[in-house]
Amino acid sequence: KNQVEQSPQSLIILEGKNCTLQCNYTVSPFSNLRWYKQDTGRGPVSLTIMTFSENTKSNGRYTATLDADTKQSSLHITASQLSDSASYICVVSEGGTGFQKLVFGTGTRLLVSP
Amino acid sequence: NAGVTQTPKFRVLKTGQSMTLLCAQDMNHEYMYWYRQDPGMGLRLIHYSVGEGTTAKGEVPDGYNVSRLKKQNFLLGLESAAPSQTSVYFCASSYSTGAAAQYFGPGTRLLVL
Numbered sequence: 728k729n730q731v732e733q734s735p736q737s738l739i740i741l742e743g744k745n746c747t748l749q750c751n752y753t754v755s756p757f758s759n760l761r762w763y764k765q766d767t768g769r770g771p772v773s774l775t776i777m778t779f780s781e782n783t784k785s786n787g788r789y790t791a792t793l794d795a796d797t798k799q800s801s802l803h804i805t806a807s808q809l810s811d812s813a814s815y816i817c818v819v820s821e822g823g824t825g826f827q828k829l830v831f832g833t834g835t836r837l838l839v840s841p
Numbered sequence: 842n843a844g845v846t847q848t849p850k851f852r853v854l855k856t857g858q859s860m861t862l863l864c865a866q867d868m869n870h871e872y873m874y875w876y877r878q879d880p881g882m883g884l885r886l887i888h889y890s891v892g893e894g895t896t897a898k899g900e901v902p903d904g905y906n907v908s909r910l911k912k913q914n915f916l917l918g919l920e921s922a923a924p925s926q927t928s929v930y931f932c933a934s935s936y937s938t939g940a941a942a943q944y945f946g947p948g949t950r951l952l953v954l
Binding site: 731758759761768769770771772773776778816820826827828829830831832833834 | 845881882883884885886889891897899900931933938939940942943944945946947948
């Protein structure tokens with residue numbers, strides 16, 4: 728069964744500190760991996776999308792890495808801000824022909840404390 | 842541009858009642874999707890559409906129907922609501938599948954008593 732697992736489930740860090748969120752997946756065939764940020768009470772917002780050939784992708788203070796061999800990804804947040812408090816969802820797109828289904832992780836809830 | 846909008850934002854239904862959730866996008870996207878998000882679970886695809894006049898079943902379609910009469914609108918219907926349909930519903934749209942980003946609406950919180 729195609730699955731996406733994220734760790735930790737929740738995390739509290741001090742403002743200004745860095746943190747790394749983990750994602751492991753068993754989705755096959757693989758098309759791409761996405762990270763979304765979801766603020767409380769809002770819809771997810773795309774941070775990065777990485778295809779098989781991409782190892783690293785940045786979006787401001789967010790840097791995602793992908794190791795397609797080990798089926799792992801990480802999202803690194805640099806110099807955290809209070810506005811980074813949110814859930815971060817790892818999503819893997821199934822490959823193959825036709826419609827490509829997205830498999831969602833359950834997210835890591837990040838709280839940035841002043 | 843408003844992006845993806847959803848109405849209503851919140852609704853309470855009694856078991857057996859019906860309702861329609863409306864999703865609208867102004868990005869001229871071909872693909873539209875309805876998801877539900879439940880505590881402790883990842884988002885699950887209910888139905889999707891690959892273009893005006895088309896619909897297809899997703900992962901959890903039972904108890905829901907959809908229609909896409911206009912390219913910019915995607916409607917999700919509950920004919921006879923059940924408590925198990927208590928959830929937050931998100932609509933999304935994208936230009937294509939593959940590596941195209943999906944843009945999500947703000948969600949509709951539905952409580953079925």
